[in-house]
Amino acid sequence: MSQTVTLKVNGELRQIGAAEDTPLLYALRNDLNLKGARFGCGAGHCGACRVLLDGHAVASCDTPLWAAKGKEVVTIEGLGTEEAPHALQRAFIAEQAAQCGYCASGIIMSAAALLARCPQPSEAQVREALDRNLCRCGSHNRIVRAVLRAAQEMSA
Amino acid sequence: MNLDPRTLDPAATASAAPAPAATAPAPTPATLEKPAPAVVIPAPAANAPAVAKLPGSLNNNRRLNLWLRVLPEGIIEVMPGKVEIGQGIVTALGQIVAEEFDVDLSRVRMVRARTGLSPDEAVTSGSLSIQDCGLALRHASAEARALLIAEAARQWNAEAATLTVADGVISDTSGRKLAYWQLDSAALFDREATGTVRLKTVDAHRLIGTTVARIDIPDKVYGHPRFVHDMVLPGMRYGRVLRPAAPGARLASLDDAAARALPGVTIVRDGSFVGVVAGREEVALKALALLRKGAAWSEGPGMPPTEGLYDWMRTQPLDSKVIEDKHEPLPGAVAQEVSLRYTKPYLAHASIGACCAIAQWNEAADKKQLLLWTHSQGIYNLRADLGLTFRMPLADIIVEHVEGAGCYGHNGADDAALDAVLLARAAGGAPVQVVWSREEELAWSPASPAMDIQVKAGLDAEGNVLSWQYQVWSNGHGIRPGRAKTPTLLAARYLDEPFEQFIAVNAPLASGGGSDRNAIAQYTFPEHVVTNHRLLTMPLRVSAMRALGGYANIFAIESAMDEFALMAGADPVEYRLRHLKDPRAIAVLKTAAARARWSEWDSEEHEEGAGHGIAWVKYKNSAAYCAVVAEVVMAEVVKVKRLVIAVDVGLTINPDGVINQIEGGAIQSASWTLKEALGYDAQGVTSVDWEHYPILNFSEVPQVEIEIINRPEERSVGAGECASGPTAAAIANAVAHALGVRVRDLPLTPERIMAAM
Numbered sequence: 001m002s003q004t005v006t007l008k009v010n011g012e013l014r015q016i017g018a019a020e021d022t023p024l025l026y027a028l029r030n031d032l033n034l035k036g037a038r039f040g041c042g043a044g045h046c047g048a049c050r051v052l053l054d055g056h057a058v059a060s061c062d063t064p065l066w067a068a069k070g071k072e073v074v075t076i077e078g079l080g081t082e083e084a085p086h087a088l089q090r091a092f093i094a095e096q097a098a099q100c101g102y103c104a105s106g107i108i109m110s111a112a113a114l115l116a117r118c119p120q121p122s123e124a125q126v127r128e129a130l131d132r133n134l135c136r137c138g139s140h141n142r143i144v145r146a147v148l149r150a151a152q153e154m155s156a
Numbered sequence: 157m158n159l160d161p162r163t164l165d166p167a168a169t170a171s172a173a174p175a176p177a178a179t180a181p182a183p184t185p186a187t188l189e190k191p192a193p194a195v196v197i198p199a200p201a202a203n204a205p206a207v208a209k210l211p212g213s214l215n216n217n218r219r220l221n222l223w224l225r226v227l228p229e230g231i232i233e234v235m236p237g238k239v240e241i242g243q244g245i246v247t248a249l250g251q252i253v254a255e256e257f258d259v260d261l262s263r264v265r266m267v268r269a270r271t272g273l274s275p276d277e278a279v280t281s282g283s284l285s286i287q288d289c290g291l292a293l294r295h296a297s298a299e300a301r302a303l304l305i306a307e308a309a310r311q312w313n314a315e316a317a318t319l320t321v322a323d324g325v326i327s328d329t330s331g332r333k334l335a336y337w338q339l340d341s342a343a344l345f346d347r348e349a350t351g352t353v354r355l356k357t358v359d360a361h362r363l364i365g366t367t368v369a370r371i372d373i374p375d376k377v378y379g380h381p382r383f384v385h386d387m388v389l390p391g392m393r394y395g396r397v398l399r400p401a402a403p404g405a406r407l408a409s410l411d412d413a414a415a416r417a418l419p420g421v422t423i424v425r426d427g428s429f430v431g432v433v434a435g436r437e438e439v440a441l442k443a444l445a446l447l448r449k450g451a452a453w454s455e456g457p458g459m460p461p462t463e464g465l466y467d468w469m470r471t472q473p474l475d476s477k478v479i480e481d482k483h484e485p486l487p488g489a490v491a492q493e494v495s496l497r498y499t500k501p502y503l504a505h506a507s508i509g510a511c512c513a514i515a516q517w518n519e520a521a522d523k524k525q526l527l528l529w530t531h532s533q534g535i536y537n538l539r540a541d542l543g544l545t546f547r548m549p550l551a552d553i554i555v556e557h558v559e560g561a562g563c564y565g566h567n568g569a570d571d572a573a574l575d576a577v578l579l580a581r582a583a584g585g586a587p588v589q590v591v592w593s594r595e596e597e598l599a600w601s602p603a604s605p606a607m608d609i610q611v612k613a614g615l616d617a618e619g620n621v622l623s624w625q626y627q628v629w630s631n632g633h634g635i636r637p638g639r640a641k642t643p644t645l646l647a648a649r650y651l652d653e654p655f656e657q658f659i660a661v662n663a664p665l666a667s668g669g670g671s672d673r674n675a676i677a678q679y680t681f682p683e684h685v686v687t688n689h690r691l692l693t694m695p696l697r698v699s700a701m702r703a704l705g706g707y708a709n710i711f712a713i714e715s716a717m718d719e720f721a722l723m724a725g726a727d728p729v730e731y732r733l734r735h736l737k738d739p740r741a742i743a744v745l746k747t748a749a750a751r752a753r754w755s756e757w758d759s760e761e762h763e764e765g766a767g768h769g770i771a772w773v774k775y776k777n778s779a780a781y782c783a784v785v786a787e788v789v790m791a792e793v794v795k796v797k798r799l800v801i802a803v804d805v806g807l808t809i810n811p812d813g814v815i816n817q818i819e820g821g822a823i824q825s826a827s828w829t830l831k832e833a834l835g836y837d838a839q840g841v842t843s844v845d846w847e848h849y850p851i852l853n854f855s856e857v858p859q860v861e862i863e864i865i866n867r868p869e870e871r872s873v874g875a876g877e878c879a880s881g882p883t884a885a886a887i888a889n890a891v892a893h894a895l896g897v898r899v900r901d902l903p904l905t906p907e908r909i910m911a912a913m
Binding site: 075 | 845854
């Protein structure tokens with residue numbers, strides 16, 4: 001693969017040896033070893049692969065590399081770590097807001113985008129903001145509580 | 157509690173030897189508040205039978221060292237044969253060990269299941285993990301603890317009964333101390349369990365019955381590699397499979413030139429099984445798209461009819477069995493006969509993550525070895541089918557469980573595993589990872605069978621049930637691997653030397669059954685006849701999904717009871733109680749009703765179009781009790797506002813774990829009940845993406861309130877499946893209450909409701 005694409009991921013410039021039409025998801029997972037964004041459908045329907053692109057939560061499975069060039073890509077790994085967790089990550093643990101947890105990172109990225117534009121959302125606003133993220137295990141209500149808890153903590 | 161440090165470490169898996177664990181941090185010692193008294197193992201009675209029945213999975217995996225190991229650095233390794241499938245089981249199992257073994261939770265490390273190393277506990281299914289594995293670990297831990305204490309007593313020449321244990325450190329009255337890890341536990345545990353050591357009494361529990369945070373959740377919210385999808389092995393390549401144009405179709409011709417021209421692509425073909433292996437994942441996907449264009453397929457043998465499915469099911473060759481045939485004298489005369497028919501469509505597992513596996517063939521000069529990483533629910537069962545497929549000794553196949561996305565039954569995990577193994581044959585010893593597409597996940601995983609149910613009842617003058625005739629038509633609910641003479645895995649049907657499609661069967665009713673699960677109503681009907689008709693044709697591949705037949709059977713039974721209550725002019729709760737004697741059933745019904753303010757409904761204000769309904773189950777007629785009250789509002793669609801649930805799982809191990817499972821089961825069932833039906837046409841399943849298989853979203857999910865009735869004196873049973881059936885019936889009953897119209901065909905879509913009006 002002779003092509004190289006430069007992306008800014010979690011604050012660092014990274015070189016990716018892949019064609020420009022490669023879905024961002026595979027570059028993140030396989031070239032940069034950032035496994036937090038997960039494949040769910042490949043069509044942007046389920047939200048498991050969501051990352052922030054200039055602050056907007058987008059599906060990385062149907063975002064080609066060329067569309068991410070020159071933009072800030074933030075993945076769940078860039079949102080927070082065990083040493084310095086994001087309020088959402090703390091809140092998800094506090095509320096035990098997962099069963100299998102496969103959808104969790106994509107949902108946290110959608111919630112992070114929501115809280116950035118709407119720091120004090122109502123429960124209905126949280127639900128609406130997460131409607132394009134699917135959860136099959138039925139953790140929805142715990143997830144909503146976790147997002148509201150994080151919002152409260154961030155604005156305290 | 158610690159995670160398995162070998163997580164995603166292939167080197168540890170490749171050898172059959174136990175993994176080194178020297179890197180584990182020393183846990184912080186914690187002191188017990190109440191040191192438990194020591195226990196001595198009684199000598200077996202002289203007249204004891206040669207092989208005593210042991211509790212739970214200990215019976216088939218009798219050696220203590222299969223389950224537990226004490227490491228020199230003060231870590232207790234636990235090797236359950238049951239696996240994490242998103243239900244939080246490894247946390248609850250660790251809790252059980254820490255309790256009975258008398259160590260702090262931080263000392264417990266859960267080891268991932270691997271063939272040749274872990275006990276063979278068959279399949280993680282049927283809400284049996286707490287019941288079978290948990291019970292085995294409770295007894296194994298209690299016995300292991302007693303052995304260590306007896307050894308300390310021997311060394312000190314002391315009475316074992318005078319010794320105490322705090323966090324794995326044994327003390328005597330003079331202040332001498334010996335830690336478990338200072339004793340030769342390997343020798344002590346190298347023996348069969350006796351099952352004779354008494355478990356702790358409930359009042360001595362310090363961990364069982366408390367909420368312990370799930371050990372796997374931090375990894376998941378920080379985006380750490382955790383799933384088999386996230387594993388990376390040295391030199392790993394990416395595989396994808398080209399599914400046929402229709403189920404059962406054969407590959408007539410294949411032009412693979414365009415796909416082959418892509419960089420690093422290998423085409424794999426074995427009969428009608430076709431796939432690609434590539435060095436990059438997106439290249440494998442491109443190659444697959446090109447292969448699809450170049451493939452021509454024969455017609456498949458056909459799908460079930462799209463119109464008149466349920467009538468067609470009754471015309472198929474059937475294996476019919478009467479499973480209940482009770483004829484007590486009728487206490488009165490039948491005043492009215494009623495016949496009702498209920499149906500449930502094919503459903504998809506529809507996990508958010510697609511199935512995935514990694515396989516690697518190690519070919520040395522003298523033998524072949526197959527390594528496999530999979531989220532299968534049954535590593536030994538999968539290994540058995542791989543042995544059949546490749547005609548190779550089981551000892552040469554090592555299968556290790558690595559977590560996958562949520563698993564709700566027999567999904568495509570085992571099928572994806574065979575895909576990976578077949579593709580890895582062409583990878584020259586490199587590991588190959590296969591990730592299914594969304595279409596494969598929805599359309600090629602085994603589906604949950606369609607079911608057709610007929611209730612015929614004779615009612616007395618007060619409307620009470622005197623006679624109950626119940627019939628079920630369905631495919632069997634099981635094609636799990638490892639149980640048949642031929643492999644049941646998807647790709648096996650398409651090989652150059654193909655294996656025939658296995659027709660789904662039902663497990664024996666005593667083991668939970670299949671389509672007949674919960675078909676025998678738990679009411680006191682004087683005359684009660686139940687017949688199960690299993691289809692002997694299977695054009696759409698089906699197997700077990702959460703609650704199996706218990707979902708549709710409880711939907712039917714509890715809908716019918718509701719209809720009879722309304723016909724009798726009785727309150728639905730009171731009417732059920734008339735037909736019930738089981739105190740635990742009565743308790744969940746009354747608790748759910750009280751919590752939902754059931755009897756205050758008429759005196760309280762409600763939105764326009766509101767209604768409520770109730771239903772309950774004794775899951776599998778042998779396990780958890782669960783009652784659900786649903787509150788709905790009828791608008792353009794059925795909006796479920798609230799589910800109020802009472803559950804009795806016997807002795808509760810981890811209350812939040814139980815609540816999480818019940819809540820998840822109820823919300824998933826609400827989704828099945830309101831929205832879901834697997835679509836298909838003559839060419840195959842048409843529900844190939846989320847637009848064609850919608851599930852409940854965040855805005856549609858109801859509030860859920862759960863009350864646990866803890867029964868420390870009763871055995872612990874699973875919580876994962878019991879909410880599915882009563883949630884469906886409670887919603888249907890609430891719709892009937894709101895509209896005065898009964899919908900007997902799932903799902904309860906606006907079209908179905910309009911048709912019923």
